Amino acid sequence: MRMSLPALSIVLTVSAACAQSPAARTAPDLAAGKTIFEERCSVCHGLDGGGGHGPSLRRKLRHATDMKSLQLAILNGIGTDMPAQWFLSDSELADVAGFVDSLHNLPAEKIPGDPAHGAEIYARLACATCHILDGKGNGFGPDLNEIGALRGAAQLRATVLNPASALPDGFLYVEATTSAGKTVRGVRLNEDSFTIQIRDIAGNFWSLRKSDLIDLKKLRGQTPMPPSAAALSSSDLDDLIAWLASQKGHE
């Protein structure tokens, strides 16, 4: 579902200035907005807006402080994280933005479990070996400082139980072998037609030229993260999820 580029017919750079102006209407049609939301937004934000692969919308939004900025975010997308919905008409945009705006009136998702005990589980599983949370730990794996704001609880649960089933967008584990016989495994940080940049599990940066490689394997669907949480009791698992879900960063 992700688009690397906003899919415009000509070359696509949507600047904020090219936003459509809202049609003159009294109120958005929330039922129509819900239909658009279910088609275009729910894959990441969840059918009820409670989050999933993408953040929950049942809260104060980080990229939209009012209806105008909400419409702009939907129309133009958010960086590489959210695809632009440039093909929506003014009225469709107003409808779906109205529906998204209505979500924050819904109660926040109820998450069972004891976050304080979850913190102990987090420590026991040594998650900080690879993750930074509350500013502490090692930065090999994804940043967890705001993970509770970026992912819904169900997605967090799926990830800790089976990390390979729920890799973040853009996450790719790779193995590069140089012509000198050196093999590097790690997270791909960046890549172009001529070079690749990798961070290995020890935190080393590797800057490699493809012309110096004899092999470059994209280890799709693989992750160095162990499914450690799969062995937890269901109440310990609830506590760990509650702890992760409570990490909202600078909200």
Add this chain to the structure above:
Amino acid sequence: MKTLAVFLIAAASLSAQVPFQRIVDADKEPGNWLTYSRTLNGQRYSPLAEVNTQNVAALKVKWAYQFPDPRTAVSPIVVDGVVYVTGANSAAAIDGRSGRALWQWSRPLPLDYVSIGFGHTNRGPAVLDDKLFVTTLDGYLVALDLKSGAERWSTKAMDYKLGYSMTVAPLAIDGKVILGVSGGEAGIRGFVDAYDAATGKKAWRFWTIPGPGEPGHESWAGDSWKTGGGPAWVTGAYDPDLQLVYWGIGNPGPDWNGDARAGDNLYTDSFVALDAGTGRLRWYFQFTPHDTHDWDSTHVPILFDSEVNGKKRKLMAVANRNAFFYVLDRETGEFITGRPYAKQTWAKGLDAKGRPMLAPNSDPTEKGTLLWPNLNGATNWTSPSYSPQTDFVYVAVREIGGSYYKRNTPYRPGQIFAGGGEDELPPDDTWGAIRALQAETGELRWEFKLFSPPWSGVLSTAGGLVFSGSEEGVFYALDARTGKPLWNFQAGGPVASNPSSFVIDGHQCIAVAADRVLYVFGL
């Protein structure tokens, strides 16, 4: 003193004029770049060879010029040491030695202007006699004094409030300036216009969708022709002997829902050959009849002469957005040959006349139809290149599919009119390449693989080089005969423009825009 002398020569030449004959005879002055594709035949080939396969590894940045907008698409015009550029509603003359502006011009964009389906961009200026010609997003063709940037005249070509816009680099021919419109996602009725270069008075208009009583009108059901799209937003080519203007026509609208526009929808997704004096249609060739995938045929055509079955022919080559490569007779529009040059799943092939034989279930649906190429096509608006040294056409190829879906769309003036949308395949399921195709047949001679689908044009040079760029910001040189990479430079932003080459102070330069920056390289 030597420096001063050179400067004075350059300064003196600033007053030089660019009569049309200089553009026709562009090969006599390979150090200048006098029209969009350097030559009127669309080849984007430079006869300069100072930078070549032996020394390109030493290519370095000489200067850089910054624009306010991202993804600068400009292809500069270079006249006697001065580099003329455009941005959205703006233009500048740059000293080719220092990179410093000699003058700058801009025209305010109305606050209620909106781009529907594209960014705030402009692909470049045109030059003729003592004027620089610039199109604006809000629908004006403006003639600027080459020496000062002062306006000589400006003509309103269209009403942006109906969804029309202009991003095109105009094409200057003998006494006239040709342009085409944007707005294929806004329910426009497209056109190609010619204006008198001296006065700005409209000389002719070719509607890309025939009106009632005109041939081709029957290819549109009901009133669908009125909002049928057919923009013309990429610069064409010109044959001064045949006095024919060749222009690529864009997609029908609504893009992904063809239900209300039964028929072939002429002249969308076609090339048209127009009489330069009158704008009358001489011939057309439609690549994608009744398109429901947004495959504008807005390409720069490559005009070249070669033998077909032992007979010398005037030809046109087009690597089309629909993933087929075509060779046409440019005197008659006759289809000569065609074949896929990238992955495509929408057609079983082309028939003897070049018409596609559709694969089943290729139309967008409510749920989505996965198809190659995606809506941005197997190549897009950026220019291919043809090298007479190799007889290859070099194309930036996008290997990417997408899931097309269809919706109902009411027409409202100045609003998006697309009838659906598309989800691209994710990164790492897509890739790109520069492919060298035999000009007469489209047969693959070599390819250089790219990490992602490119948005860059291609330049070939007599130095045996092919230059192009990538979305990851790499600008690079390949061996034109083999595709072997010989040099690359990380420009810090995506290359979504066409490279060019010219001479400053007696030495060859290579130029390309990457995101907000125009880079000029030399040895």
